Amino acid sequence: MNTISPRPVDAVIAAASAFLGDRMTTNGAIREQHSHGEDSSTPTLPDAVAFVETTEEVSRLLALCHQHGVPVVPFGAGTSLEGHVNPVRAGISLDLSRMTAVLEVNDQDMDCLIEPGVTRQQLNEFLRDKGLFFPVDPGSHCTIGGMVATRASGTNAVRYGTMRENVLGLEVVLADGRVIQTGGRTRKAANGYDLTRLFIGSEGTLGVVTKVRLRLHGIPEAMSSAVVQFPTLAGAVESTIQVMQMGIPVARIELLDDDMMAAAIAFSKLEGFLPSTTLFLEFHGTEAGVKEQAELVEAITTEHGGSDFRWATDPAERAKLWKARHDSYWAGVAWIPGRRALTTDVCVPISRLTEALVGAKEEAKALGHTTCIVGHVGDGNFHQMVLYDPNDPKGLEGAWDMDRRIVARGMALGGTCSGEHGIGLGKREFLEAEHGIEALAVMRSLKATLDPKGIMNPGKMFRN
Incomplete structure (x- = not known):
């Protein structure tokens, strides 16, 4: 008579249910919610989802998973763009969203x-x-x-x-x-x-x-936002470089290229703006300091072709502008119905930003890709969304090829493959190229020391 041996994960689920109760769940809909983030990787169902509420619960659950060799993937809001929360080897999705004190x-x-x-x-x-x-x-x-x-x-x-x-x-x-x-x-x-x-x-x-x-x-005494538009992408980037090199203490300096601005105008119902490359700025400080910063930036942007420099000191008006900037990812995704987006995350030294950003945009156009750019350009970081048709068998493959080209250009200019999104699943192939085999070996040894059974978010950062 054949018997089926219980899986290690089943032992963890049973033991953890004793102290988590119905907060340890195998519900299909909840598992599906925890199978992916906002990235383009293939979702993977965890075996169970644990909703923890205390450090003690996390400690007890991890001890169980360590004992049985069961993978654990921490989960917060699920907004990852690089596959961090995808439980590629199943196991337990550890949801920390209830720890909100x-x-x-x-x-x-x-x-x-x-x-x-x-x-x-x-x-x-x-x-x-x-x-x-x-x-x-x-x-x-x-x-x-x-x-x-x-x-x-x-x-x-x-x-x-x-x-x-x-x-x-x-x-x-x-x-x-x-x-x-x-x-x-x-x-x-x-x-x-x-x-x-x-x-x-x-x-x-x-x-x-x-x-x-x-x-x-x-909270600063005074805050003012400003928006300025440019006929060329290069003009906006050169303005940014000069602002940073002059040491003007801007709080934010964000770029939307012409395609992203067109998408933002449609999505966020921005009135009175052209679909041209735009800088969104914010100044923090005293009333006098904010005024001086804004005037200096206006002069610089004018030199580089910027026009229609608009101030916004009213909190509601400022909030509307920044909401449009924050919604730019969703605007880009919605711009062409039926398309999905692969988002890059290159960061380069500020002096090389024009070459990186303008070069990547021109190369994408030459290869027939539709892309939208949004950038934290004050620190050399930009995201180029490559829009692709998910119904085209070669659509995602072509987007990844473009992503590799953008990253290769950035790294050749002294930059990094990820300025803020991290490695996860999406950037693993670039980690060794950027840091070298010896540095990667040190990272692996740290991982092995702290996680000898390899249960903590396996498959991320390292390809094996």
């Missing part, structure tokens, strides 16, 4: 302690009456735990830095269930290895973040 706010020291399921929007709503804000703004409705995992940045990074500069410390559950604390509340420290930054950007491959201590900033 703001545990501490230290007004005078300008720091806070939060759980990983808190979103940027939720945190800033909580902080508003305290005169503080958290500036890292990727634009999507993502969790801060996910932002830590991918070393996120976004529109404010040019002035306030990325997650790397704004995380002071972490609580992390390791693969075997041990809990460690990294960093602290001081602005600097010179003791031991910098474990905080080891976990920032590790994409859930080394451990699970269960608490985050963040650096906060005071």
Whole structure:
């Protein structure tokens, strides 16, 4: 008589159900929701989804998974663009979205302690009456735990830095269930290895973040937005380079090329704008400082062909403009009905930005691709959305070929394959080319030390 041996994952599900109850689920619809992010990789169903609410629950679950060799994939809001949350080897999708407590706010020291399921929007709503804000703004409705995992940045990074500069410390559950604390509340420290930054950007491959201590900033006295349009892509990029080289402390300087602007006008119902390359800017500081910054930038953009420089100091008007910028991904996807988008994430030294951005756009046109560009150009980072027909057997293949060309151009100019989205599944092939075989071997050895059974988000960052 043949008997079927129970799977290791079934033992984990049964044991975890004892303390998670119905928050450990094998429901098909919930598993499907956790099978993918916003990327173009093929979805993979996890065996189960665990909705955790405390560090202790995360620790107990990871200890079980470690014992039985079952894969674990952390999941926040599911907004990943590089396949980070796709459970390619099944196992347990570890949903942290219910861990949403703001545990501490230290007004005078300008720091806070939060759980990983808190979103940027939720945190800033909580902080508003305290005169503080958290500036890292990727634009999507993502969790801060996910932002830590991918070393996120976004529109404010040019002035306030990325997650790397704004995380002071972490609580992390390791693969075997041990809990460690990294960093602290001081602005600097010179003791031991910098474990905080080891976990920032590790994409859930080394451990699970269960608490985050963040650096906060005071809400500026004055904020003003401005929009300026250009007849050429090169003019907008050259303006950006000059603004940065002159040291003008802009808070945000974002670029939408003509195709992306056309999509944004249609999607966000922007009135009074042309479908031409556009810079969106924001200035923070005193009333006098903001005015001076804006006037300097207006003069620079005029020299490079910019026109119709518009100010927006009214909060509602500013919010409308930035919502249109933040919705640009969805605008690009919706621009041509039936198309999907593969999004690149190249970052280059600011002096090489014109070559990278203009060259990539011209090459895409020459190869017959429709692309839309949105860029955090103040720090040399841009995203070129390659629109493709999912019903065309060669559509995605052609988009990936274009992606490789854009990345190769950027790396040849001294850049990186990912400025903020991370590696996940989508950028694995570029990691060795960028860092070299020896550096990759060191990364693998760190992974093997902290996760000897390879259960933490397997298949990500490394191709095997």
